[in-house]
Amino acid sequence: MLLVTAGSRGDVEPFVALARRAAASGHTVLVAAPDRSGVDTNGVDVRSLGVDFSAMIESQGVSPIAAMRNLREVVRPVMRGVIVNAAHAAQEFRPDAIVAHPKVLSAPLIADALGIPHVLVEMVPAMTPTREFPAAGTVTRGLGPFNPLTYRAASAAGAMFRREVDDAAAVMRVRRPRHSSPPAATLLPISPAILPRPADWPDSVVLTGPWRAAPTTTDAMTPDPAVDAFVHGGAFAYAGFGSMAAGDPAARGRALVAAARARGLRLLVATGLGGIAVPDDSRGADVLVTRSVDHAAVLPRAALAVHHGGIGTVQAALAASTVSVVVPFIADQPFWGSLLQRRGLGPAPIPQRRLTAGRLAEAFAEAPEHAAAAASVAERMSQEDGAGAALQVLERLT
Structure with missing residues (x-):
């Protein structure tokens, strides 16, 4: 293949x-x-x-x-x-x-x-x-x-x-x-627990669920000690925008820190390709900044996850029973943010150009209302074998 x-x-x-x-x-x-x-x-x-x-x-x-x-x-x-x-x-x-x-x-x-x-x-x-x-x-x-x-x-x-x-x-x-x-x-x-399969799709179109592999030796290595200690140190919010970098990263960083502090949460920031920058005057013992994290290790312990709304992160958060606050930048990201809101799985998305500490704090306050729905989706996703379902289709064709 x-x-x-x-x-x-x-x-x-x-x-x-x-x-x-x-x-x-x-x-x-x-x-x-x-x-x-x-x-x-x-x-x-x-x-x-x-x-x-x-x-x-x-x-x-x-x-x-x-x-x-x-x-x-x-x-x-x-x-x-x-x-x-x-x-x-x-x-x-x-x-x-x-x-x-x-x-x-x-x-x-x-x-x-x-x-x-x-x-x-x-x-x-x-x-x-x-x-x-x-x-x-x-x-x-x-x-x-x-x-x-x-x-x-x-x-x-x-x-x-x-x-x-x-x-x-x-x-x-x-x-x-x-x-x-x-x-x-x-x-x-994509998980059908997130996107129900349209009735008018032909039979040749298969919604398999996310493709995940068993961890490799590299994946199983000891996590960053600082990140590991932080996620085990009490309630926190996670924020990361992956490869998105448009706009004002420092303003986003300040807004995220202010919103988290307003809700009594610590903040774990993954800067990715530069989408978030936390200025020195916003840092403190309650904020940890790193380049990237293992979603599987971090998201299950997060009170909520602020991210760009890429389908990979959407699915990782829901699989972990973690409510998403979507800040869409481009392409399909607004689609997923709106879908989560319509299905009662998260607050309304906040476009990155309209991101403020106040809007984030409101979304943070609303997030617990969606926890039960997110947990229900996580339970359904735990029964899925997306890569296995995809492989079955491929084996029938070859």
């Missing part, structure tokens, strides 16, 4: 988990992934796609003029690496199936050229139309019968990279067809 993914940590981690599960079941697996994802790939056969998504992430939220320049100077070269190098990996590995992230626009062509099934992995529900909700990353309010129209956005974005797909076709020694074969299956590594 060839598993090809593109994006940041949240896009790579599930593919690595699935690769570990498939390899443990006797399959030969290659993961093709971007560099510097921050994911532990110990024991997994990984091929670099020769791209680094950090530059794309750092350019988020720019002006329209800068966005056009970034398309030419940043986005297109990265997408070319993904699209073309996926074809090179397939030519060398000669897989029986290709399992691909939506950004791997050459995956359908590669599958057709090799005569193998292509399995699409929808990291968020943005590719398979439904009348029940709009595509994640488009609008947050339902449009009723017009919801299916929002799913055209993904295919329109893909059309921007036809030249790169042509180059991938040349690697495969074929011409780009006018229409590639549809996916043999579509997998969403």
Whole structure:
């Protein structure tokens, strides 16, 4: 099996988990992934796609003029690496199936050229139309019968990279067809306890639950002593925005500290790629700042979690029975923040541009009201085997 993914940590981690599960079941697996994802790939056969998504992430939220320049100077070269190098990996590995992230626009062509099934992995529900909700990353309010129209956005974005797909076709020694074969299956590594499956999805679309792997030796290493002592030292809130870095990190840091202190909570901050900075005048014994944390070790002990609303963190928090306060930045993050609010799993999301200590303190005060609902979802998620369900689908196709 060839598993090809593109994006940041949240896009790579599930593919690595699935690769570990498939390899443990006797399959030969290659993961093709971007560099510097921050994911532990110990024991997994990984091929670099020769791209680094950090530059794309750092350019988020720019002006329209800068966005056009970034398309030419940043986005297109990265997408070319993904699209073309996926074809090179397939030519060398000669897989029986290709399992691909939506950004791997050459995956359908590669599958057709090799005569193998292509399995699409929808990291968020943005590719398979439904009348029940709009595509994640488009609008947050339902449009009723017009919801299916929002799913055209993904295919329109893909059309921007036809030249790169042509180059991938040349690697495969074929011409780009006018229409590639549809996916043999579509997998969403999302818990149905969080996102109920739409009734109008075809049977080939499978909501598997999150893909998690058994801890490796590296994962099982002794945690950072300072973090370990902090999480065992009393009630605390966790805050981390992953790879999000737009806006004013110091202002966010001050707001988070003030809100936590107003509620009598200590604060554990994961700075990630710079989305939060805690100025010296806001620090104290009740605040611990680190670059990253192991969600599985930290979130079960947190009173609540403030984060950007990426689906990986949403699922990690709910699996830990921890209420999320979502501060969305871009893309699908507003979708998940709104979904949690509608389902009674968390307070209303606070867009990062509107983040204040007062709004955070109100959300912190409301969070306990959602604890029982979060615990109920956690119980359902504990029964899921997302990677196993995905592997069953793949084994039926190969």
